[in-house]
Amino acid sequence: MTTLKILRLIISLFMLTLLASCSLITTNKDDSTRTKTEVKTAEPLDSETPVAVEKINWPAAALEQFLQGNELRSRDAKMAIQHFQRAIDIAPTMGSAYYNLMHLLLDQKDYTQLEELDKMLESAQLKSAPLFNLLAVAQREQGHFQQAEAYYMKALLADPNHLASLANMAILQDIYLRQLALAKHYYEQYQTQLAIQQKEDKRVKNWLIDLQQRLNKEQAK
Structure with missing residues:
Protein backbone atom coordinates (compact mmCIF):
# COMPACT_ATOMS: atom_id res chain seq x y z
CA MET A 1 0.00 0.00 0.00
CA THR A 2 1.43 3.37 -1.01
CA THR A 3 2.04 6.21 1.44
CA LEU A 4 -0.74 8.25 -0.22
CA LYS A 5 -3.28 5.44 0.23
CA ILE A 6 -2.29 5.01 3.88
CA LEU A 7 -2.71 8.75 4.44
CA ARG A 8 -6.17 8.71 2.82
CA LEU A 9 -7.18 5.74 5.00
CA ILE A 10 -6.06 7.54 8.18
CA ILE A 11 -8.03 10.66 7.19
CA SER A 12 -11.14 8.56 6.43
CA LEU A 13 -10.93 6.79 9.80
CA PHE A 14 -10.51 10.15 11.56
CA MET A 15 -13.60 11.58 9.84
CA LEU A 16 -15.68 8.51 10.72
CA THR A 17 -14.59 8.78 14.36
CA LEU A 18 -15.47 12.49 14.39
CA LEU A 19 -18.93 11.87 12.92
CA ALA A 20 -19.59 9.08 15.41
CA SER A 21 -18.66 11.31 18.33
CA CYS A 22 -20.96 14.06 17.04
CA SER A 23 -23.89 11.66 16.89
CA LEU A 24 -23.49 10.96 20.61
CA ILE A 25 -24.04 14.59 21.60
CA THR A 26 -27.41 14.99 23.35
CA THR A 27 -29.44 18.01 24.35
CA ASN A 28 -30.05 18.70 28.01
CA LYS A 29 -33.70 17.99 28.77
CA ASP A 30 -33.99 21.28 30.68
CA ASP A 31 -33.29 23.16 27.44
CA SER A 32 -36.33 21.72 25.67
CA THR A 33 -38.33 24.87 26.39
CA ARG A 34 -35.87 26.88 24.32
CA THR A 35 -37.58 25.58 21.20
CA LYS A 36 -40.33 28.10 21.90
CA THR A 37 -40.22 30.71 19.20
CA GLU A 38 -41.71 34.16 19.09
CA VAL A 39 -44.67 35.15 17.00
CA LYS A 40 -44.01 38.05 14.68
CA THR A 41 -47.67 38.01 13.59
CA ALA A 42 -48.83 36.15 10.53
CA GLU A 43 -48.27 37.86 7.19
CA PRO A 44 -47.29 41.39 6.22
CA LEU A 45 -50.34 43.58 5.90
CA ASP A 46 -51.90 44.72 2.68
CA SER A 47 -53.66 47.99 1.99
CA GLU A 48 -57.03 46.51 2.95
CA THR A 49 -55.94 45.65 6.50
CA PRO A 50 -54.13 48.64 8.00
CA VAL A 51 -52.81 48.43 11.54
CA ALA A 52 -55.00 51.33 12.66
CA VAL A 53 -58.39 50.36 14.09
CA GLU A 54 -60.21 52.73 11.75
CA LYS A 55 -59.78 52.33 8.03
CA ILE A 56 -58.13 55.46 6.68
CA LYS A 127 -49.75 53.26 19.23
CA SER A 128 -50.12 49.81 17.72
CA ALA A 129 -49.77 46.38 19.33
CA PRO A 130 -48.42 44.71 16.14
CA LEU A 131 -45.75 47.40 15.76
CA PHE A 132 -44.68 47.34 19.41
CA ASN A 133 -44.58 43.53 19.20
CA LEU A 134 -42.08 43.67 16.34
CA LEU A 135 -39.94 46.21 18.20
CA ALA A 136 -39.98 43.90 21.23
CA VAL A 137 -38.83 40.95 19.11
CA ALA A 138 -35.95 43.10 17.83
CA GLN A 139 -34.89 43.93 21.39
CA ARG A 140 -35.11 40.29 22.46
CA GLU A 141 -32.97 39.20 19.50
CA GLN A 142 -30.27 41.61 20.69
CA GLY A 143 -30.42 40.23 24.22
CA HIS A 144 -32.10 43.35 25.63
CA PHE A 145 -34.69 41.50 27.68
CA GLN A 146 -35.86 44.36 29.90
CA GLN A 147 -36.39 46.59 26.86
CA ALA A 148 -38.27 43.77 25.14
CA GLU A 149 -40.52 43.45 28.18
CA ALA A 150 -41.24 47.20 28.07
CA TYR A 151 -42.29 47.00 24.41
CA TYR A 152 -44.54 44.00 25.05
CA MET A 153 -46.15 46.01 27.85
CA LYS A 154 -46.73 48.87 25.40
CA ALA A 155 -48.26 46.41 22.94
CA LEU A 156 -50.62 45.00 25.56
CA LEU A 157 -51.59 48.48 26.72
CA ALA A 158 -52.53 49.26 23.12
CA ASP A 159 -54.41 45.95 22.77
CA PRO A 160 -54.67 43.65 25.84
CA ASN A 161 -55.92 40.82 23.61
CA HIS A 162 -53.15 40.89 21.00
CA LEU A 163 -52.27 37.22 20.60
CA ALA A 164 -48.68 37.58 19.39
CA SER A 165 -47.77 39.95 22.23
CA LEU A 166 -49.37 37.71 24.86
CA ALA A 167 -47.52 34.65 23.56
CA ASN A 168 -44.22 36.48 23.24
CA MET A 169 -44.46 38.07 26.68
CA ALA A 170 -45.07 34.61 28.14
CA ILE A 171 -42.03 33.18 26.33
CA LEU A 172 -39.88 36.14 27.42
CA GLN A 173 -40.86 35.69 31.08
CA ASP A 174 -40.44 31.92 30.85
CA ILE A 175 -37.17 31.47 28.97
CA TYR A 176 -35.25 34.71 29.31
CA LEU A 177 -36.36 36.46 32.51
CA ARG A 178 -37.20 33.26 34.42
CA GLN A 179 -40.27 34.84 35.98
CA LEU A 180 -42.30 31.64 35.95
CA ALA A 181 -45.42 32.92 37.71
CA LEU A 182 -45.67 35.82 35.25
CA ALA A 183 -45.04 33.44 32.36
CA LYS A 184 -47.93 31.26 33.52
CA HIS A 185 -50.18 34.32 33.74
CA TYR A 186 -49.46 35.36 30.14
CA TYR A 187 -49.66 31.80 28.76
CA GLU A 188 -53.10 31.47 30.35
CA GLN A 189 -54.20 34.84 28.97
CA TYR A 190 -52.98 33.77 25.54
CA GLN A 191 -54.89 30.50 25.84
CA THR A 192 -58.06 32.33 26.94
CA GLN A 193 -57.91 34.70 23.98
CA LEU A 194 -57.33 31.80 21.59
CA ALA A 195 -60.48 30.13 22.92
CA ILE A 196 -62.49 33.34 22.57
CA GLN A 197 -61.33 33.67 18.97
CA GLN A 198 -62.03 29.96 18.38
CA LYS A 199 -58.37 29.23 17.71
CA GLU A 200 -55.98 26.69 19.18
CA ASP A 201 -52.26 26.40 19.86
CA LYS A 202 -51.61 22.81 20.92
CA ARG A 203 -48.08 23.64 22.09
CA VAL A 204 -49.28 25.84 24.95
CA LYS A 205 -50.94 23.01 26.87
CA ASN A 206 -47.61 21.15 27.03
CA TRP A 207 -45.72 24.34 27.86
CA LEU A 208 -48.06 25.01 30.79
CA ILE A 209 -47.62 21.46 32.11
CA ASP A 210 -43.83 21.86 31.92
CA LEU A 211 -44.03 25.31 33.52
CA GLN A 212 -46.19 24.08 36.41
CA GLN A 213 -43.69 21.31 37.12
CA ARG A 214 -40.88 23.87 37.31
CA LEU A 215 -42.98 26.12 39.54
CA ASN A 216 -43.64 23.18 41.87
CA LYS A 217 -39.90 22.48 42.07
CA GLU A 218 -39.20 26.12 42.92
CA GLN A 219 -41.85 26.16 45.63
CA ALA A 220 -40.50 22.91 47.10
CA LYS A 221 -37.03 24.40 47.65
Missing part, protein backbone atom coordinates in the same frame (compact mmCIF):
# COMPACT_ATOMS: atom_id res chain seq x y z
CA ASN A 57 -58.16 56.81 3.16
CA TRP A 58 -54.43 57.22 2.64
CA PRO A 59 -53.14 59.79 0.12
CA ALA A 60 -52.96 58.28 -3.36
CA ALA A 61 -49.20 58.83 -3.58
CA ALA A 62 -48.62 57.02 -0.26
CA LEU A 63 -50.86 54.15 -1.29
CA GLU A 64 -49.03 53.82 -4.61
CA GLN A 65 -45.66 53.58 -2.83
CA PHE A 66 -47.12 51.09 -0.36
CA LEU A 67 -48.51 48.84 -3.10
CA GLN A 68 -45.20 48.92 -4.97
CA GLY A 69 -43.41 47.93 -1.77
CA ASN A 70 -45.82 45.04 -1.26
CA GLU A 71 -45.26 43.84 -4.80
CA LEU A 72 -41.48 43.83 -4.33
CA ARG A 73 -41.14 42.61 -0.74
CA SER A 74 -40.63 38.93 -1.60
CA ARG A 75 -38.15 39.43 -4.46
CA ASP A 76 -36.36 42.74 -3.86
CA ALA A 77 -36.33 43.65 -0.18
CA LYS A 78 -34.03 46.64 -0.68
CA MET A 79 -36.38 48.32 -3.15
CA ALA A 80 -39.45 47.36 -1.09
CA ILE A 81 -37.90 49.07 1.94
CA GLN A 82 -37.43 52.26 -0.06
CA HIS A 83 -41.06 52.25 -1.20
CA PHE A 84 -42.38 51.71 2.34
CA GLN A 85 -40.14 54.52 3.59
CA ARG A 86 -41.53 56.85 0.92
CA ALA A 87 -45.08 55.87 1.87
CA ILE A 88 -44.34 56.81 5.49
CA ASP A 89 -42.75 60.10 4.42
CA ILE A 90 -46.01 60.97 2.64
CA ALA A 91 -48.33 59.55 5.32
CA PRO A 92 -46.48 59.50 8.70
CA THR A 93 -49.28 57.55 10.43
CA MET A 94 -49.60 54.80 7.81
CA GLY A 95 -49.40 51.86 10.18
CA SER A 96 -49.45 49.16 7.52
CA ALA A 97 -46.37 50.68 5.85
CA TYR A 98 -44.52 50.73 9.19
CA TYR A 99 -45.53 47.14 9.81
CA ASN A 100 -44.30 45.75 6.50
CA LEU A 101 -41.14 47.86 6.68
CA MET A 102 -40.40 46.58 10.19
CA HIS A 103 -40.88 43.00 9.03
CA LEU A 104 -38.25 43.44 6.33
CA LEU A 105 -35.81 45.24 8.64
CA LEU A 106 -36.26 42.56 11.29
CA ASP A 107 -35.52 39.85 8.72
CA GLN A 108 -32.33 41.74 7.83
CA LYS A 109 -31.39 42.35 11.49
CA ASP A 110 -31.24 46.08 10.79
CA TYR A 111 -31.73 47.13 14.40
CA THR A 112 -30.40 50.66 13.88
CA GLN A 113 -33.12 51.46 11.36
CA LEU A 114 -35.74 49.88 13.61
CA GLU A 115 -34.70 52.25 16.40
CA GLU A 116 -35.22 55.17 14.03
CA LEU A 117 -38.69 53.89 13.19
CA ASP A 118 -39.47 53.68 16.89
CA LYS A 119 -38.71 57.41 17.21
CA MET A 120 -40.93 58.12 14.21
CA LEU A 121 -43.78 56.12 15.78
CA GLU A 122 -43.49 58.19 18.92
CA SER A 123 -43.45 61.41 16.91
CA ALA A 124 -46.53 60.30 14.95
CA GLN A 125 -48.22 59.17 18.20
CA LEU A 126 -48.95 55.85 16.55
Whole structure:
Protein backbone atom coordinates (compact mmCIF):
# COMPACT_ATOMS: atom_id res chain seq x y z
CA MET A 1 0.00 0.00 0.00
CA THR A 2 1.43 3.37 -1.01
CA THR A 3 2.04 6.21 1.44
CA LEU A 4 -0.74 8.25 -0.22
CA LYS A 5 -3.28 5.44 0.23
CA ILE A 6 -2.29 5.01 3.88
CA LEU A 7 -2.71 8.75 4.44
CA ARG A 8 -6.17 8.71 2.82
CA LEU A 9 -7.18 5.74 5.00
CA ILE A 10 -6.06 7.54 8.18
CA ILE A 11 -8.03 10.66 7.19
CA SER A 12 -11.14 8.56 6.43
CA LEU A 13 -10.93 6.79 9.80
CA PHE A 14 -10.51 10.15 11.56
CA MET A 15 -13.60 11.58 9.84
CA LEU A 16 -15.68 8.51 10.72
CA THR A 17 -14.59 8.78 14.36
CA LEU A 18 -15.47 12.49 14.39
CA LEU A 19 -18.93 11.87 12.92
CA ALA A 20 -19.59 9.08 15.41
CA SER A 21 -18.66 11.31 18.33
CA CYS A 22 -20.96 14.06 17.04
CA SER A 23 -23.89 11.66 16.89
CA LEU A 24 -23.49 10.96 20.61
CA ILE A 25 -24.04 14.59 21.60
CA THR A 26 -27.41 14.99 23.35
CA THR A 27 -29.44 18.01 24.35
CA ASN A 28 -30.05 18.70 28.01
CA LYS A 29 -33.70 17.99 28.77
CA ASP A 30 -33.99 21.28 30.68
CA ASP A 31 -33.29 23.16 27.44
CA SER A 32 -36.33 21.72 25.67
CA THR A 33 -38.33 24.87 26.39
CA ARG A 34 -35.87 26.88 24.32
CA THR A 35 -37.58 25.58 21.20
CA LYS A 36 -40.33 28.10 21.90
CA THR A 37 -40.22 30.71 19.20
CA GLU A 38 -41.71 34.16 19.09
CA VAL A 39 -44.67 35.15 17.00
CA LYS A 40 -44.01 38.05 14.68
CA THR A 41 -47.67 38.01 13.59
CA ALA A 42 -48.83 36.15 10.53
CA GLU A 43 -48.27 37.86 7.19
CA PRO A 44 -47.29 41.39 6.22
CA LEU A 45 -50.34 43.58 5.90
CA ASP A 46 -51.90 44.72 2.68
CA SER A 47 -53.66 47.99 1.99
CA GLU A 48 -57.03 46.51 2.95
CA THR A 49 -55.94 45.65 6.50
CA PRO A 50 -54.13 48.64 8.00
CA VAL A 51 -52.81 48.43 11.54
CA ALA A 52 -55.00 51.33 12.66
CA VAL A 53 -58.39 50.36 14.09
CA GLU A 54 -60.21 52.73 11.75
CA LYS A 55 -59.78 52.33 8.03
CA ILE A 56 -58.13 55.46 6.68
CA ASN A 57 -58.16 56.81 3.16
CA TRP A 58 -54.43 57.22 2.64
CA PRO A 59 -53.14 59.79 0.12
CA ALA A 60 -52.96 58.28 -3.36
CA ALA A 61 -49.20 58.83 -3.58
CA ALA A 62 -48.62 57.02 -0.26
CA LEU A 63 -50.86 54.15 -1.29
CA GLU A 64 -49.03 53.82 -4.61
CA GLN A 65 -45.66 53.58 -2.83
CA PHE A 66 -47.12 51.09 -0.36
CA LEU A 67 -48.51 48.84 -3.10
CA GLN A 68 -45.20 48.92 -4.97
CA GLY A 69 -43.41 47.93 -1.77
CA ASN A 70 -45.82 45.04 -1.26
CA GLU A 71 -45.26 43.84 -4.80
CA LEU A 72 -41.48 43.83 -4.33
CA ARG A 73 -41.14 42.61 -0.74
CA SER A 74 -40.63 38.93 -1.60
CA ARG A 75 -38.15 39.43 -4.46
CA ASP A 76 -36.36 42.74 -3.86
CA ALA A 77 -36.33 43.65 -0.18
CA LYS A 78 -34.03 46.64 -0.68
CA MET A 79 -36.38 48.32 -3.15
CA ALA A 80 -39.45 47.36 -1.09
CA ILE A 81 -37.90 49.07 1.94
CA GLN A 82 -37.43 52.26 -0.06
CA HIS A 83 -41.06 52.25 -1.20
CA PHE A 84 -42.38 51.71 2.34
CA GLN A 85 -40.14 54.52 3.59
CA ARG A 86 -41.53 56.85 0.92
CA ALA A 87 -45.08 55.87 1.87
CA ILE A 88 -44.34 56.81 5.49
CA ASP A 89 -42.75 60.10 4.42
CA ILE A 90 -46.01 60.97 2.64
CA ALA A 91 -48.33 59.55 5.32
CA PRO A 92 -46.48 59.50 8.70
CA THR A 93 -49.28 57.55 10.43
CA MET A 94 -49.60 54.80 7.81
CA GLY A 95 -49.40 51.86 10.18
CA SER A 96 -49.45 49.16 7.52
CA ALA A 97 -46.37 50.68 5.85
CA TYR A 98 -44.52 50.73 9.19
CA TYR A 99 -45.53 47.14 9.81
CA ASN A 100 -44.30 45.75 6.50
CA LEU A 101 -41.14 47.86 6.68
CA MET A 102 -40.40 46.58 10.19
CA HIS A 103 -40.88 43.00 9.03
CA LEU A 104 -38.25 43.44 6.33
CA LEU A 105 -35.81 45.24 8.64
CA LEU A 106 -36.26 42.56 11.29
CA ASP A 107 -35.52 39.85 8.72
CA GLN A 108 -32.33 41.74 7.83
CA LYS A 109 -31.39 42.35 11.49
CA ASP A 110 -31.24 46.08 10.79
CA TYR A 111 -31.73 47.13 14.40
CA THR A 112 -30.40 50.66 13.88
CA GLN A 113 -33.12 51.46 11.36
CA LEU A 114 -35.74 49.88 13.61
CA GLU A 115 -34.70 52.25 16.40
CA GLU A 116 -35.22 55.17 14.03
CA LEU A 117 -38.69 53.89 13.19
CA ASP A 118 -39.47 53.68 16.89
CA LYS A 119 -38.71 57.41 17.21
CA MET A 120 -40.93 58.12 14.21
CA LEU A 121 -43.78 56.12 15.78
CA GLU A 122 -43.49 58.19 18.92
CA SER A 123 -43.45 61.41 16.91
CA ALA A 124 -46.53 60.30 14.95
CA GLN A 125 -48.22 59.17 18.20
CA LEU A 126 -48.95 55.85 16.55
CA LYS A 127 -49.75 53.26 19.23
CA SER A 128 -50.12 49.81 17.72
CA ALA A 129 -49.77 46.38 19.33
CA PRO A 130 -48.42 44.71 16.14
CA LEU A 131 -45.75 47.40 15.76
CA PHE A 132 -44.68 47.34 19.41
CA ASN A 133 -44.58 43.53 19.20
CA LEU A 134 -42.08 43.67 16.34
CA LEU A 135 -39.94 46.21 18.20
CA ALA A 136 -39.98 43.90 21.23
CA VAL A 137 -38.83 40.95 19.11
CA ALA A 138 -35.95 43.10 17.83
CA GLN A 139 -34.89 43.93 21.39
CA ARG A 140 -35.11 40.29 22.46
CA GLU A 141 -32.97 39.20 19.50
CA GLN A 142 -30.27 41.61 20.69
CA GLY A 143 -30.42 40.23 24.22
CA HIS A 144 -32.10 43.35 25.63
CA PHE A 145 -34.69 41.50 27.68
CA GLN A 146 -35.86 44.36 29.90
CA GLN A 147 -36.39 46.59 26.86
CA ALA A 148 -38.27 43.77 25.14
CA GLU A 149 -40.52 43.45 28.18
CA ALA A 150 -41.24 47.20 28.07
CA TYR A 151 -42.29 47.00 24.41
CA TYR A 152 -44.54 44.00 25.05
CA MET A 153 -46.15 46.01 27.85
CA LYS A 154 -46.73 48.87 25.40
CA ALA A 155 -48.26 46.41 22.94
CA LEU A 156 -50.62 45.00 25.56
CA LEU A 157 -51.59 48.48 26.72
CA ALA A 158 -52.53 49.26 23.12
CA ASP A 159 -54.41 45.95 22.77
CA PRO A 160 -54.67 43.65 25.84
CA ASN A 161 -55.92 40.82 23.61
CA HIS A 162 -53.15 40.89 21.00
CA LEU A 163 -52.27 37.22 20.60
CA ALA A 164 -48.68 37.58 19.39
CA SER A 165 -47.77 39.95 22.23
CA LEU A 166 -49.37 37.71 24.86
CA ALA A 167 -47.52 34.65 23.56
CA ASN A 168 -44.22 36.48 23.24
CA MET A 169 -44.46 38.07 26.68
CA ALA A 170 -45.07 34.61 28.14
CA ILE A 171 -42.03 33.18 26.33
CA LEU A 172 -39.88 36.14 27.42
CA GLN A 173 -40.86 35.69 31.08
CA ASP A 174 -40.44 31.92 30.85
CA ILE A 175 -37.17 31.47 28.97
CA TYR A 176 -35.25 34.71 29.31
CA LEU A 177 -36.36 36.46 32.51
CA ARG A 178 -37.20 33.26 34.42
CA GLN A 179 -40.27 34.84 35.98
CA LEU A 180 -42.30 31.64 35.95
CA ALA A 181 -45.42 32.92 37.71
CA LEU A 182 -45.67 35.82 35.25
CA ALA A 183 -45.04 33.44 32.36
CA LYS A 184 -47.93 31.26 33.52
CA HIS A 185 -50.18 34.32 33.74
CA TYR A 186 -49.46 35.36 30.14
CA TYR A 187 -49.66 31.80 28.76
CA GLU A 188 -53.10 31.47 30.35
CA GLN A 189 -54.20 34.84 28.97
CA TYR A 190 -52.98 33.77 25.54
CA GLN A 191 -54.89 30.50 25.84
CA THR A 192 -58.06 32.33 26.94
CA GLN A 193 -57.91 34.70 23.98
CA LEU A 194 -57.33 31.80 21.59
CA ALA A 195 -60.48 30.13 22.92
CA ILE A 196 -62.49 33.34 22.57
CA GLN A 197 -61.33 33.67 18.97
CA GLN A 198 -62.03 29.96 18.38
CA LYS A 199 -58.37 29.23 17.71
CA GLU A 200 -55.98 26.69 19.18
CA ASP A 201 -52.26 26.40 19.86
CA LYS A 202 -51.61 22.81 20.92
CA ARG A 203 -48.08 23.64 22.09
CA VAL A 204 -49.28 25.84 24.95
CA LYS A 205 -50.94 23.01 26.87
CA ASN A 206 -47.61 21.15 27.03
CA TRP A 207 -45.72 24.34 27.86
CA LEU A 208 -48.06 25.01 30.79
CA ILE A 209 -47.62 21.46 32.11
CA ASP A 210 -43.83 21.86 31.92
CA LEU A 211 -44.03 25.31 33.52
CA GLN A 212 -46.19 24.08 36.41
CA GLN A 213 -43.69 21.31 37.12
CA ARG A 214 -40.88 23.87 37.31
CA LEU A 215 -42.98 26.12 39.54
CA ASN A 216 -43.64 23.18 41.87
CA LYS A 217 -39.90 22.48 42.07
CA GLU A 218 -39.20 26.12 42.92
CA GLN A 219 -41.85 26.16 45.63
CA ALA A 220 -40.50 22.91 47.10
CA LYS A 221 -37.03 24.40 47.65
